[in-house]
Amino acid sequence: MEIHNLTSVDGFILLTITDVPRFQIFLFIxxxxxxxxxxxxxxxxxxxxxxxxxxxxxxxxFLGNLSFLDAFYSTTIVPTMLSGLLLGDKRIxxxxxxxxxxxxxxxxxxxxxxxxxxxxxxxxxxxxxxxYHVLMGRMSCIQLASSxxxxxxxxxxxxxxxxxxxxxxxxxxxxxxxxxxxxxxKLACANTKQSELLASALFAIVASSTxxxxxxxxxxxxxxxxxxxxxxxxxxxxxxxTSHITxxxxxxxxxxxxxxxxATQDSLKNDRMGAILVTVVIxxxxxxxxxxxxxxxxxxxxxxxxQKQLCLKCN
Numbered sequence: 088m089e090i091h092n093l094t095s096v097d098g099f100i101l102l103t104i105t106d107v108p109r110f111q112i113f114l115f116i117x118x119x120x121x122x123x124x125x126x127x128x129x130x131x132x133x134x135x136x137x138x139x140x141x142x143x144x145x146x147x148x149f150l151g152n153l154s155f156l157d158a159f160y161s162t163t164i165v166p167t168m169l170s171g172l173l174l175g176d177k178r179i180x181x182x183x184x185x186x187x188x189x190x191x192x193x194x195x196x197x198x199x200x201x202x203x204x205x206x207x208x209x210x211x212x213x214x215x216x217x218x219y220h221v222l223m224g225r226m227s228c229i230q231l232a233s234s235x236x237x238x239x240x241x242x243x244x245x246x247x248x249x250x251x252x253x254x255x256x257x258x259x260x261x262x263x264x265x266x267x268x269x270x271x272x273k274l275a276c277a278n279t280k281q282s283e284l285l286a287s288a289l290f291a292i293v294a295s296s297t298x299x300x301x302x303x304x305x306x307x308x309x310x311x312x313x314x315x316x317x318x319x320x321x322x323x324x325x326x327x328x329t330s331h332i333t334x335x336x337x338x339x340x341x342x343x344x345x346x347x348x349x350a351t352q353d354s355l356k357n358d359r360m361g362a363i364l365v366t367v368v369i370x371x372x373x374x375x376x377x378x379x380x381x382x383x384x385x386x387x388x389x390x391x392x393x394q395k396q397l398c399l400k401c402n
Contacts, residue, residue: 098180099261099274103171104359115172121371122165128374129154132384139387145223146212149205150377152232153198157370160194163187164265164366171264184266189247191267195365196293197239202335203297204231206304209331213324214311242293249286253277263359265366298339305332330376334369341365 104114136142136151167187170176179187211222250268253275263270268286272279305328312324341361378384 098178098259099184099266099271100259101167101171101177101179101261101266102264102359103175103177104168104264104363111172115169118165118172118367119169121367122161122169125161125367125371125374126158129158129370132374132378133158135384135387139390141383142387145208145228146205147383148228149201149208149232152235153201153205154374154377156194156198156201157373160191160198161366161370163190163194164362168264168366179261179266184261184271185247185251188250188266188268188271189243191265191366192246193239193243195239196242197235198338199293199297200235200238201232202331202338203300203304204235205331206301206335207231209328210304210308213308213328238293242289245289246286249282249289253279253282263362265362267362294339298335301335301339330381333376334373337364337369341369 103111105111132154133151136147136154164187167179208223212219215222246268250271253272254277255274256276258274258276261270261274269283272282272286275282308324308328341364
């Protein structure tokens with residue numbers, strides 16, 4: 088089999104989620120609604136956190152980062168997927184594939200570290216409230232969030248180099264609806280075992296740096312609340328953590344199942360189901376999870392609507 092340089096490969100062909108035309112229209116409408124709801128919900132949260140001074144707190148600073156990230160996280164994948172469902176356009180250029188893989192890995196890794204930062208924020212707020220404003224001051228939060236974005240950038244760069252340093256031949260069919268590490272590596276005209284192991288090892292380092300930190304934070308939080316707090320305050324503190332724990336379980340459960348296993352045909356099929364959850368469903372429901380029982384966000388949103396109505400009356 089003749090091996091070409093990567094730049095001479097005539098693009099890749101992505102899979103569609105289904106080849107049945109009536110299901111394609113249904114899924115297009117369904118996923119478009121999820122995507123629009125994702126953009127509306129997450130960008131509204133970002134706007135609220137920017138303009139409402141009552142939300143100038145570390146918890147909402149990280150939530151704003153997470154909402155901004157979720158809005159653009161889906162944007163790297165969903166428009167291409169919708170185009171494939173509606174127009175049947177399955178082609179993607181080599182550099183388009185590279186960019187999609189890079190930004191997906193960048194944003195998903197940054198999200199993992201942001202979730203761990205949010206767990207640390209909750210730990211300090213509940214277990215060490217007297218030092219909260221010292222440990223989670225403005226500069227500390229900015230440095231912590233910046234570190235999350237920087238780690239995501241470096242991790243994604245390394246994974247992209249691992250994937251696209253391999254030689255690619257005339258195999259062009261990516262067994263996924265977007266360019267991800269495992270299905271793209273499987274197209275290489277070389278022994279990919281070493282690259283797959285290296286990619287899995289890097290993911291394992293990220294997972295072992297984030298999920299255990301979240302778990303330990305909540306173990307300490309639970310132990311502290313059970314020992315020291317009365318029942319009413321305990322329930323209130325637990326309710327503030329429930330939304331974060333829910334997102335963490337959804338997020339890490341899906342990604343651990345996707346990236347730690349070998350790239351077999353069966354695993355790639357399962358990965359596609361997990362990818363729909365991660366790229367379409369979870370970013371859309373995150374705004375609901377974080378704001379459904381949050382009274383401060385509700386009040387800020389009501390004030391924003393009241394100000395908007397007042398402005399319309401004045402005009």
